[in-house]
Amino acid sequence: MRYRDKYELWINSDEIDTATKEELKSVKDEKELEDRFYKELEFGTGGLRGIIGAGSNRMNIFTVGKATQGLAEYLLKTYGDEASASIAYDSRIMSKEFAETAALVLCANNVKVNLFESLRPTPMLSYTVRQLKSKAGIVITASHNPRQYNGYKVYGDDGGQVTDNAANEILECINDVDDFSKIKKISYNEAVNKGLLNIIGEEVDKSYIDRVKNLTIREELVEDKAKDLKIIYTPIHGSGNMPIRRVLRELGYDNVFVVKEQEQPDGNFPTASYPNPEDPKVFTLALDMAKEVKPDIIFGTDPDCDRIGVVVKDNTGAYKVLTGNQTGVLLTHYILASLKETNKLPNNGAVIKTIVTTEMAGKIAEGFNVQLIDVLTGFKYIGEKIKEFEETKSSRYLFGFEESYGYLAGNFVRDKDAVIAAALITEMTLYYKSKGMSLYDALINLYDKYGYYKESLVSIELQGKEGQEKIGKALEYLRHSMKSTINNVKIIKKMDYKLSVEKDLVNIEERTIKLPKSNVLKFVLEDGSWFVVRPSGTEPKMKVYLSCVGNSLKDMDEKLESFKNNIMEIINTACNL
Incomplete structure (x- = not known):
């Protein structure tokens, strides 16, 4: 569906409130409108993260509600009458509102919820899931992102963030919520009176x-x-x-x-x-x-x-x-x-x-x-x-x-x-x-x-649809067109985590990488230095990680600076395709 068609669906939907519609109507920049609607806010292995605002590619009560309705259906399918969740939130704009939206959607689906009385750290949510034996957890946060962002992280019954298989199953359920009218609703008071919503605080804090x-x-x-x-x-x-x-x-x-x-x-x-x-x-x-x-x-x-x-x-x-x-x-x-x-x-x-x-x-x-x-x-x-x-x-x-x-x-x-x-x-x-x-x-x-190890991270910000396409092309360039030496130092290993293959470029051997597939490349050089390139899972960025080993503080600083310059020259070539 084209972004303009999605925009019209929101504008004409009976489920969307007047204030949201007015916000959308006030957007005059066509590029911004495209960015708000060219895709759904992606639910990855860490959940949702995006800019707060109206639109399918934004964090708002509707995208949060849709994700939660999908999560509720996954929990009911997986755990039946035992379906339950714990929810926490941080200090970000709209965190409390998104947490309450998620809690009430779950309660409307007869999923029991433990909701913190006020803001709590993410790790306390992980602890709470385990302590209260919840089947899932949600924390509303965008971690360290700038103020305009918020997010929605999902945890499994072990207290860990859901990993690939569970995330894919939850995503299938979310995709089935193809209309906002499918998001179930219940009032706060009704959820409490029915025993579906439990407010938690000091007893969990102390333990x-x-x-x-x-x-x-x-x-x-x-x-x-x-x-x-x-x-x-x-x-x-x-x-x-x-x-x-x-x-x-x-x-x-x-x-x-x-x-x-x-x-x-x-x-x-x-x-x-x-x-x-x-x-x-x-x-x-x-x-x-x-x-x-x-x-x-x-x-x-x-x-x-x-x-x-x-x-x-x-x-x-x-x-x-x-x-x-x-x-x-x-x-x-x-x-x-x-x-x-x-x-x-x-x-x-x-x-x-x-x-x-x-x-x-x-x-x-x-x-x-x-x-x-x-x-x-x-x-x-x-x-x-x-x-x-x-x-x-x-x-x-x-x-x-x-x-x-x-x-x-x-x-x-x-x-x-x-x-x-x-x-x-x-x-x-x-x-x-x-x-x-x-x-x-x-x-x-x-x-x-x-040994004198020093590392560095370079984040290349590439916003919007064009940025995502550029990141994809850059990784493919590095995957297939990388040279064999950097500043006359041989690349001895190449790890392609998307293909699950590690290549020994000295002995011309291959082995299977026994980790989940991910669009990440790692190159190891003969002198112990290495670099990794991957798209960020939570931000519109491509990240380049670098490491060198030196003989002293001065030596490691100089080596890393030279290495970084060489690698960034290669990355810039890849990004300018």
């Missing part, structure tokens, strides 16, 4: 906080020294303020200073247009505060509190925002070393990372005789592995992380969790302080021992 505190490894150290640590924390206008401060307070960290200008939930993100702890600019206010507080550690969480960024002081006295990989290797080493020292390191331990995350983690795991497992990009695949370990007893999960600032210890949550990470980062900082070291000192020690 979650207790589980997080129980992940403390060096309990005596924390009990004796926590009060000595100074912490600056910013929730960046999101949902992390309550749970992170509560965990730290109950563990005995009395000196926690919160950035006041970023403390309150606000979906407009007035102090951070891109509310992402990967962006150093979000720490500007925290760094101003640091001049007076002189903290041992600074950290910040994104709006749904599943990512955390860390700021440390380097050996020149300057503050430095750690990369996700740097924080990840620090945590990996701290957890493994602490477990070994306290005789708690199991023989079958495993650390999990994604294919775009630093290979330094593998070196550290190897040093502790711990298995390192790679999965596709997306924390849902780490959650899937934890479930597999539980079922097969093949390995014991110790820690998982991805380069995009996501970390998880413990197995009671099945998504990246910045509350857990905050507690462990704080403990780790306290441990090194007790040894007369900063986190930066600890990082340099790891580089000296395991």
Whole structure:
């Protein structure tokens, strides 16, 4: 169906309210109208994500209602009378409204719902699904995207984001909802009176906080020294303020200073247009505060509190925002070393990372005789592995992380969790302080021992239908027309995750990649450097991940800069097809 025909269906539908129709009629730019209607807002393995507004390719109560009606039908088909769901939401614009829309559509379909009384972090939703034995979960968030976005993430009964097979089944059910009149409705009061809608809060909060505190490894150290640590924390206008401060307070960290200008939930993100702890600019206010507080550690969480960024002081006295990989290797080493020292390191331990995350983690795991497992990009695949370990007893999960600032210890949550990470980062900082070291000192020690690994990410924004077509063409160019050397260094491996083939270009051999299919390419070079190209699953971007290994801080910086320039020249050629 052409975008203009879809537009007319919305304008003429009895199900669409007057305000939405007026918004659509006010759009005079034909390109914008096309972008609003040229496709349905795609339901991928992570659910929905898009710009808030009217139209089939936008986040609004109608697209949320349609997705939820499809989810309800999937749950009833799969679980029958036992169908149930838990729902949480963050501080974004329309998050509460979308959460209530989803709850009432499910209730109208006789699916029992647990809805949080107010905003909560994404990982708490994952925990709640497991704790309350729900068959599914929904969290309304667009994570770290700019203010104009919102999203709708779906979780399975294990507390992990639904992966490919379940997502495809849910999508089939959503596609069957071909008219908004098929979306069932019920009022809030009727849902409560029928016992279909249960409002949850403190009882779940307390059990979650207790589980997080129980992940403390060096309990005596924390009990004796926590009060000595100074912490600056910013929730960046999101949902992390309550749970992170509560965990730290109950563990005995009395000196926690919160950035006041970023403390309150606000979906407009007035102090951070891109509310992402990967962006150093979000720490500007925290760094101003640091001049007076002189903290041992600074950290910040994104709006749904599943990512955390860390700021440390380097050996020149300057503050430095750690990369996700740097924080990840620090945590990996701290957890493994602490477990070994306290005789708690199991023989079958495993650390999990994604294919775009630093290979330094593998070196550290190897040093502790711990298995390192790679999965596709997306924390849902780490959650899937934890479930597999539980079922097969093949390995014991110790820690998982991805380069995009996501970390998880413990197995009671099945998504990246910045509350857990905050507690462990704080403990780790306290441990090194007790040894007369900063986190930066600890990082340099790891580089000296395991090698100087450095990574970078370049995101190329390609908006609209034309952008999506350009991303597709660029990947096909790289898949079929890539040269055999880069700056005279041989490419020795090519991994094509769409075709599930890994090619050894030295020995001219192939092997099957035993991971779900995904339109991702990875190239490994003879000197240990590598790069990965993939379309973003949640944003109109193509992402290029790069990594190099050097002999020193200066050497790794220079190598990565040269490598990045060479790769981006190739990527720009591919994008300009």
